[in-house]
Amino acid sequence: MRELDIALFEFDQRQRGILIVSALLVATAGLTIAVFPSFGEADVNFNELLESYPEEFRTAFVGSVTDISSLEGYLVIELYQLVWLLIVGSYFAYAAGSLIATEVDRNSIEFVLVRPISRTRYVIGKFLAMLPAILVVNVAVFAAVVVGAGLIDEEIQFSRLVLVHAVGGLYLVDCVAIGLLSSAFFQRVRRAQGAAIGVVFGTFLLDSLTTDTDYEFLGSLSLTRYIDPGELLVAGDVDWGGVAVLFVTACVLVVLAAEVFERRDLS
Amino acid sequence: MTVPAIDIDGLTKFYGDVRGIEDLDLSVPEGELFGFLGPNGAGKSTTIRLLLGFLKPTEGTASILGVPIDDRDAFLEVRDQIGHIPGDPQFYDDVTGRKTLDYLASLGGDERRDELLERFPVPIDRAVRGYSRGNRQKLAIVQAFMHDPKVVVMDEPTSGLDPLVQQEFYDFLHEERERGVTVFFSTHILSEVRQVCDQVGIIRNGRLVAVEQIDDLLERSGKVVTLQSPDTIDPADFDFAETIDARLEPDGSLRLVISGNYDGLVDVLEGYRIDDLEVRETAIEDVFMHFYDAEDGGDGYDDDAVTEDTEEVADA
Numbered sequence: 119m120r121e122l123d124i125a126l127f128e129f130d131q132r133q134r135g136i137l138i139v140s141a142l143l144v145a146t147a148g149l150t151i152a153v154f155p156s157f158g159e160a161d162v163n164f165n166e167l168l169e170s171y172p173e174e175f176r177t178a179f180v181g182s183v184t185d186i187s188s189l190e191g192y193l194v195i196e197l198y199q200l201v202w203l204l205i206v207g208s209y210f211a212y213a214a215g216s217l218i219a220t221e222v223d224r225n226s227i228e229f230v231l232v233r234p235i236s237r238t239r240y241v242i243g244k245f246l247a248m249l250p251a252i253l254v255v256n257v258a259v260f261a262a263v264v265v266g267a268g269l270i271d272e273e274i275q276f277s278r279l280v281l282v283h284a285v286g287g288l289y290l291v292d293c294v295a296i297g298l299l300s301s302a303f304f305q306r307v308r309r310a311q312g313a314a315i316g317v318v319f320g321t322f323l324l325d326s327l328t329t330d331t332d333y334e335f336l337g338s339l340s341l342t343r344y345i346d347p348g349e350l351l352v353a354g355d356v357d358w359g360g361v362a363v364l365f366v367t368a369c370v371l372v373v374l375a376a377e378v379f380e381r382r383d384l385s
Numbered sequence: 386m387t388v389p390a391i392d393i394d395g396l397t398k399f400y401g402d403v404r405g406i407e408d409l410d411l412s413v414p415e416g417e418l419f420g421f422l423g424p425n426g427a428g429k430s431t432t433i434r435l436l437l438g439f440l441k442p443t444e445g446t447a448s449i450l451g452v453p454i455d456d457r458d459a460f461l462e463v464r465d466q467i468g469h470i471p472g473d474p475q476f477y478d479d480v481t482g483r484k485t486l487d488y489l490a491s492l493g494g495d496e497r498r499d500e501l502l503e504r505f506p507v508p509i510d511r512a513v514r515g516y517s518r519g520n521r522q523k524l525a526i527v528q529a530f531m532h533d534p535k536v537v538v539m540d541e542p543t544s545g546l547d548p549l550v551q552q553e554f555y556d557f558l559h560e561e562r563e564r565g566v567t568v569f570f571s572t573h574i575l576s577e578v579r580q581v582c583d584q585v586g587i588i589r590n591g592r593l594v595a596v597e598q599i600d601d602l603l604e605r606s607g608k609v610v611t612l613q614s615p616d617t618i619d620p621a622d623f624d625f626a627e628t629i630d631a632r633l634e635p636d637g638s639l640r641l642v643i644s645g646n647y648d649g650l651v652d653v654l655e656g657y658r659i660d661d662l663e664v665r666e667t668a669i670e671d672v673f674m675h676f677y678d679a680e681d682g683g684d685g686y687d688d689d690a691v692t693e694d695t696e697e698v699a700d701a
Contacts, residue, residue: 123491131479224475229528232437232469233493234461380457384439 124243151266178326182348198347214297215311295371390567395445420582429571472540518545607644625649
C-alpha cells in the first residue's frame, strides 16, 4: 500500500505541528471550562443577553443553543460553534492546502512521481496523512473537556460529547478535502492555503448571514449547514442527512482533487 | 529490432503563447550516454519534464522503453525502470537522508543503495536541511540509481558537485553504460558533454538544432596547430585543402585549424625554422559556439538572455 507509505511519511513530518495545535486547543478548552462556574454565579441572565443579539450573530457564533446555563450549551457556544467549526476548520483547510503544493513548489514531488505511483494514489496518500491528525486533535479536545468537566464537578453527557466529536471530526475531514483540492489545483502553497481558508471562512459566513433570509438556499453550499453542534451536544440529535452530505462531499472533493491533479501540469 | 530507450516524436509544449519546446524529434538507443546541451532557458528542463510525464505535451508524444508517456497505466509500470534527478533537487528539510531514502525505497525499491552510498557518501543521519548543495546532489544521485533503473534522466546532474565527485560521477556513468543503462542528461557544460557523452543533442530556443556523435563532431571540427618561427610566416603558404582557418596571432605566431591529414603542413614546414609547434584538439567550446550562434530568429524569445547564457557556456 504505497498510499500508506506516503501518508505515514507526510504525517511524520507534521507531528510537531499537530501536537502544538492540539496543545493550544486543549488549553482553550481548559480555560473555557474553567470559566464556566463563575459564569453561572454571575448576576446576569445570559440567556436573555443571548436573545438580544442579532439573528445573524447568533447563528454564526451561538448556533441552535438557547440555554447557556448548562455546560453543554455553554461549550457549544464557546468552543464548538466558533472555535471548532471556524478556527479548527480553517486550520485544517490551511494545513491541507500545503499537502501537495509544498512538494510541487520545491520539486521534491518529482522524486516521488517518477516512481510507480499514480498521481491519484499520491493524492489519496496525502489525504490519508491528515486523518490521524484529525484524530489526535479530536481525542485531545475530547479528553480535555471530559477532564475539565470532572475538575469543576460538572456532569457532561458522555455519549453526546462523542457525537459532537464524531460529526465534528467528519466536518474536519471535509475541511481537509477542501484544502487538498485547493492544493492540487493551485500547486502553490500560499495560494492554495489562502483559497482553502477563504472557502471555509467564506461559506461559514455565508451560512450565518443567509439563515432565515430569502437567500437561505445559498447557505446550503456551506459545510456548516450540515453540522449543528448544539443539536448534537445539547439535544443528542444526529442529523443523518447532514452526516451523509458531509461524507459524500468529502469523497467527492478527494476524487476531484485526484482527477484535477492527474490532468494538470506540475508547474 | 530493438526499441530505443527514449523516443521523442514531435514533442511540443506551449505555456500559453510562450514556447517551451517545439516539434522535437529525438531517439536515444539503449545503453547510450546522451547529452542534451543548450543554454539556460532553451527548453532542456521542459523536455525532461514532458518525457517523465510531469507536464502534458501540447502536441506530439514520447516513449520510454517503448511505452508511450500518454498511456497512463502502462507508463506507470515502466517507471520501475526509470531513475530521475530533477534540476536543483530539494528534499524534505527536516527529514534525514536515511529516512528520505527509506521513503523513496518504499515507493520504488533500493537494491543498490549501500553500494551507491559508499561511492557518493552523504551525512546520512543528518536532516537534509543541513546538507550542502553538493551533498544534496549526491543524495539525488543515490536515489536516482538505487533501484537499478534501465533509463536515467537527469537535469544538470553535476551542478554543485566538486570536481573530484564530478569525476567519480562521470566514471560511474561510464560503468553504468557498460551495464546497459541508458542515460539522458541535460547540461550547459561543454567539457562535461565531451567527457561523458556518446551522442549530443543541441537545443536552442526550444528547437533541436543538431544531434551529433561526439567523436564525429570533434573529428570534423579538426585540430588546432600553433606555429612559432623566427622567420616571418606567410599565412598564404598554409592554404591547403585541409585548412579550415589560418591566421596570424598578434605575437607573430600562426594559428591554423586543420581537418584531415598533415601532409601539406609537413611539406610547408620544411621551409621554416621552428621555435615551437603545438597540435591540439579543437576546444569543444569552439565547436558548439557554431551551433549556439546559428541564426534561428528570436520569435518571441528573449535573445538577450540567450546571448548571455551563451557567454556563460563559453566560460564553462
